[in-house]
Amino acid sequence: DAGVIQSPRHEVTEMGQEVTLRCKPISGHNSLFWYRQTMMRGLELLIYFNNNVPIDDSGMPEDRFSAKMPNASFSTLKIQPSEPRDSAVYFCANTLAGGDYNEQFFGPGTRLTVL
Amino acid sequence: AQSVTQPDIHITVSEGASLELRCNYSYGATPYLFWYVQSPGQGLQLLLKYFSGDTLVQGIKGFEAEFKRSQSSFNLRKPSVHWSDAAEYFCAVGALGNKLVFGAGTILRVKS
Numbered sequence: 001d002a003g004v005i006q007s008p009r010h011e012v013t014e015m016g017q018e019v020t021l022r023c024k025p026i027s028g029h030n031s032l033f034w035y036r037q038t039m040m041r042g043l044e045l046l047i048y049f050n051n052n053v054p055i056d057d058s059g060m061p062e063d064r065f066s067a068k069m070p071n072a073s074f075s076t077l078k079i080q081p082s083e084p085r086d087s088a089v090y091f092c093a094n095t096l097a098g099g100d101y102n103e104q105f106f107g108p109g110t111r112l113t114v115l
Numbered sequence: 116a117q118s119v120t121q122p123d124i125h126i127t128v129s130e131g132a133s134l135e136l137r138c139n140y141s142y143g144a145t146p147y148l149f150w151y152v153q154s155p156g157q158g159l160q161l162l163l164k165y166f167s168g169d170t171l172v173q174g175i176k177g178f179e180a181e182f183k184r185s186q187s188s189f190n191l192r193k194p195s196v197h198w199s200d201a202a203e204y205f206c207a208v209g210a211l212g213n214k215l216v217f218g219a220g221t222i223l224r225v226k227s
Binding site: 004030031033042043045048050055056091093095101102103104105106107108109 | 147149157158159161164205209215219
């Protein structure tokens with residue numbers, strides 16, 4: 001397994017543009033998490049899915065952010081419209097069905113810069 | 116609610132010296148505890164984990180951690196630090212729904 005795959009690895013966009021971040025989870029996962037990491041706020045949980053169903057989106061900062069998981073192999077995090085304060089590294093992470101409790105496998109992250 | 120405190124934001128050690136990174140957690144039951152490492156520009160990688168049993172757990176890259184229930188601590192140790200260990204280290208505790216609650220992280224700098 002190639003591990004958690006995120007794309008793009010880097011994204012530079014202008015304020016007001018739509019941004020879509022993508023995550024391909026590990027095969028056999030059961031939970032998927034989206035995190036945001038900044039110097040000021042550290043690592044923040046935005047939303048997570050269990051078996052493709054959104055469970056807790058209380059960490060999503062505002063309505064400009066949305067996340068979907070249309071199937072077990074793919075998830076997206078969308079920001080529309082983007083703002084400079086959204087600049088951060090966004091991580092996708094998974095737990096494995098039948099794996100050790102709570103152990104999460106992280107992707108390499110997408111570094112987003114909004115100008 | 117679960118919480119994790121890493122009291123040291125930055126730590127600097129000399130190469131070859133021993134290392135201890137502190138982690139204190141708050142959790143009502145027996146916790147699931149983790150240490151992750153993040154190298155610059157990389158994602159988080161699991162170093163080690165504790166679920167039950169032996170309170171001294173061994174991880175990758177020569178790291179170990181000791182669970183002390185009486186102190187609510189799960190400190191990370193390494194007997195001899197290498198320059199490649201310079202990174203940010205995160206302690207985490209498991210929460211409901213497969214979630215992890217992370218500490219704020221400790222940045223380790225290694226002096227040559």
